Structures are given as structure tokens and as C-alpha cells.
Amino acid sequence: MPQLYDLWKILTGAPVAGRLAGKRVFSLAFARKAPYFGSIHPLVNQLRPNYAEVVVPNRRSVHNHLGTVHAIALCNGLEMAMGALAEATIPADKRWIPKGMEVAYTAKATSDITCIAETDPGQWTADDPDLPVRVRGVRDDGTVVIEGVIRLWVTPKKR
Structure with missing residues (x-):
């Protein structure tokens, strides 16, 4: 849906100081569309066709009993990145x-985690309705803490 990407470009097209504010406004609006996303206090950091990054901050409200970012908070960040990419x-x-x-x-989530979703352009025009989206979460030091695939079912819109 190009409307989401158009909104992203409008809100983040300002000079550097305004770009961060635009990312925050976009992230809040996107999280309101699917309210559960708000539970991880996300920041959409990058968005373009076939690529999205969502930062899940290392906050006490998303910690597990070990004091690291909870696995389900990570999955929530991955799903938000995938959804933004898909739209x-x-x-x-x-x-x-x-x-x-x-x-x-694959490792403890001990910092902010950047959740990344990626696809290849040809996947969206293939006849196969099963579309795997590659996802991973990366710590500030570059360590991958979670990785996998989110499978989508992509079909023609009914007219």
C-alpha cells in the first residue's frame, strides 16, 4: 500500500532535526493502527520497498526475568518491521x-534491538502466494539476537 510509504516520505523528508521527529510521529501513528505495537515503544528507523527497520528500545517495560528484552517483544518488533515493509x-x-x-x-538482547525485515523485489510479483520475509534483530554491537522468517499469504484483491 503506497499510502503508508508516502506518509513515511512526507514525515521523514525534513532536515536532520525534523527527520527524527518525523520518525517518531510516523512510529506513533503506525503503532496506533495496530495498538499492540505500542507496547514495545517502537521507532521506525528506515522504510523503503523490500526493507524496514524498527528499533525496540531496551526498557524495563519490555524486559524478561533476566533483565533482557523479552522474546515476545522481539517478535512484536519483527512483525512490525514486516508489516511496514509489506505495506x-x-x-x-x-x-x-x-x-x-x-x-x-541466538543471543541475549542486552541493548536496543534493531528489527529488520527484508524481501526481494521479485517475490511480490511471483505467482506463488507464499511469500517468506526474512527477519532478524540486531544488538547495538552487531550481534544477531533473533532471526527467522515470517510467512505471508499474498493474493489478488477481490474486485
């Missing part, structure tokens, strides 16, 4: 819905 990328004549998520927790 910014999908052709106007198609629709999507998530149908599954497979992830592996």
Missing part, C-alpha cells in the same frame, strides 16, 4: 496476511 512494497492489486513465524533466539 510499503505490495503491488496495489494484491493483499497480504501473515500466516506464520519461525524464529530462533
Whole structure:
């Protein structure tokens, strides 16, 4: 849905000081569309077709009993990144819905986590309705703490 991407470009197109404010406004608006996303206090850091980054801050409200970012908060960040990517990328004549998520927790999430979702352009025009989105979460030091795939079901819109 290009409307989401158009909003992103408008809000983040300002000079550097305004760009961060635009990212915050966009992130709040996007989290209101799917209110559960607000529970992780996300910041959409980058968005373009086939790529999205959402930062999940290392806050006490998303910690587990170990004092690290909880696995489900990480999954929430990955799903938000995937959703932003899907809305910014999908052709106007198609629709999507998530149908599954497979992830592996590979390290402790001890800092802010950048959740990244990626696809290849050809995936969106293929005849196969099963579309895997590659996702990963990265600590500030570059360590991958979670990685996997979110599978989408992409079909033509009904007329």
C-alpha cells in the first residue's frame, strides 16, 4: 500500500532535526493502527520497498526475568518491521496476511534491538502466494539476537 510509504516520505523528508521527529510521529501513528505495537515503544528507523527497520528500545517495560528484552517483544518488533515493509512494497492489486513465524533466539538482547525485515523485489510479483520475509534483530554491537522468517499469504484483491 503506497499510502503508508508516502506518509513515511512526507514525515521523514525534513532536515536532520525534523527527520527524527518525523520518525517518531510516523512510529506513533503506525503503532496506533495496530495498538499492540505500542507496547514495545517502537521507532521506525528506515522504510523503503523490500526493507524496514524498527528499533525496540531496551526498557524495563519490555524486559524478561533476566533483565533482557523479552522474546515476545522481539517478535512484536519483527512483525512490525514486516508489516511496514509489506505495506510499503505490495503491488496495489494484491493483499497480504501473515500466516506464520519461525524464529530462533541466538543471543541475549542486552541493548536496543534493531528489527529488520527484508524481501526481494521479485517475490511480490511471483505467482506463488507464499511469500517468506526474512527477519532478524540486531544488538547495538552487531550481534544477531533473533532471526527467522515470517510467512505471508499474498493474493489478488477481490474486485
